[in-house]
Amino acid sequence: MAGEGVHRRTYSVDVAAPAGVVYGLIADTTRWPLFLPSSIHVERLDFDGVQDRFQTWAEVGGSVKSCLFRRTLDAAARRIDFCQEVPAGPAPSLGGRWTVEATAPDRSRLALDHELTVTDGRSEDTARMVHATDTTSAAEVAQLKTTAERWDRLDGLLLSFEESVRVKGPAELVYDFLCGIADWPGRVPHVLRADVAEERPGVQSVRTETRSGGGPVRTAQTVRVCFPHAFRIVSKETAPGEPLQAHTTEWSVLPGERDVTVLAQHQALLREDLGTGTAAARAHVRDLFGGQSNTVLNLAKQHAETAIRIL
Known part of the structure; x- marks a missing residue:
């Protein structure tokens, strides 16, 4: 097309893990925030096992970008084709494919191909986008290799748990408390400081x-x-300290007939080089974040129920 050019990039790596394991990590977008450094959240919109449509939030070039993607999965060929449904910036189109090739029973080769169509005459924007794509894609491939090569130990490093509370008050008041994290210092005992910037x-x-x-x-x-209309907040620590490799949280308020249920759901991936051992690390993470979540949930409950009594 006149006025446009195509930039193609390939990122590949040999992985000491079965091809099916590697393909499974790529196919399940819901766990990307645990396995991909740049991924903050994935909201799956439609999925029938072959056609996949989802919204992503990811850190790219120092800021959080939201994109809508479509994918076609071919499990037999271990190939996933994808494209950005609503392109933005200097790229009228962005797409590519993931492929996994078995090179031995317990070894494989992972490749990520990107194709960016960019508008001519915007060289600085184009260079910035290509650089951001290179940086993000190389990090994704490297992290997928690291994660896949722990496939026989991965279950012991993954941790999922939740805390909940019932509230006799409106979901809106509970959500407002959870969303207003800037106000938590002085209200939530364990929060000493909270600096909040809202890019959008x-x-x-x-x-x-x-x-x-x-x-x-x-x-x-x-x-x-x-997500104020759904009374949900999803979050990810972008540089977690030991013993965490990744940590995500989802706060959700589920309205009922007479009250609401408020959930704090945590997912964590532990580091493997743990001096204290995996069992101790799991217990520490469970106690720390479970205790903090319980405190926040009960203060949200108090906030909502007190407001109702005053009214």
């Missing part, structure tokens, strides 16, 4: 300092994506 409505970049019990101060950088 509903996407919060948060730097917190917390301390539970007599433990050390823990500093965390988190991206939160808020």
Whole structure:
């Protein structure tokens, strides 16, 4: 097409893991935030086993971008074709494919091909986009290799748990408390500081300092994506410290006939080089974030029920 050019990039790596394992990691987008460094959240919209449509939020070039993708999965060929449904910026189209080739019973080759169609005359924008794509894609392929090569130990490193509370109050008041993390210092005992920047409505970049019990101060950088109409907030720590490789949280408010149920759901991937051992690390993560979540949930409950009594 006149006025446009195509930039093609290929990123490949040999993986010491079965091809089916590698393909499975790529096929399940819902776990990308645990396995891909740039992925913040994936909201699956439609999926029939072959055709997949989803919204992603990811850190690209230092900021959080949201994109809508379509994919076609071919499990037999271990190939996944994808394209960006609503292209943005200097790229009228962005797409490509993932392929996994078995090279031995327990070894494979993973390849990611990208095709970017860019508008001529915007060389600085094009260079920036190509650089961001290179950086993100290389990191994704490297992390998938690292994760896949732990496939026989991965179940022991993954951790999922939730806390919940019932509230006799409106979902809106509970959600407002959960969304207003900037107001938590002075209201939530373990939150010492919360600096919030909102790059765009509903996407919060948060730097917190917390301390539970007599433990050390823990500093965390988190991206939160808020869905006010669904009373949900999803978040991911973008640079988690030990013993975490990745950590995501989802806060959700489920309206009922007479009350609402509020959930805090955590998913974590532990580092493998744990000096204290995996069992101790699992217990530490469960106790720390479970205890903090319970505190927040009960304060949200108190906030909503007190407001109702005052009214």
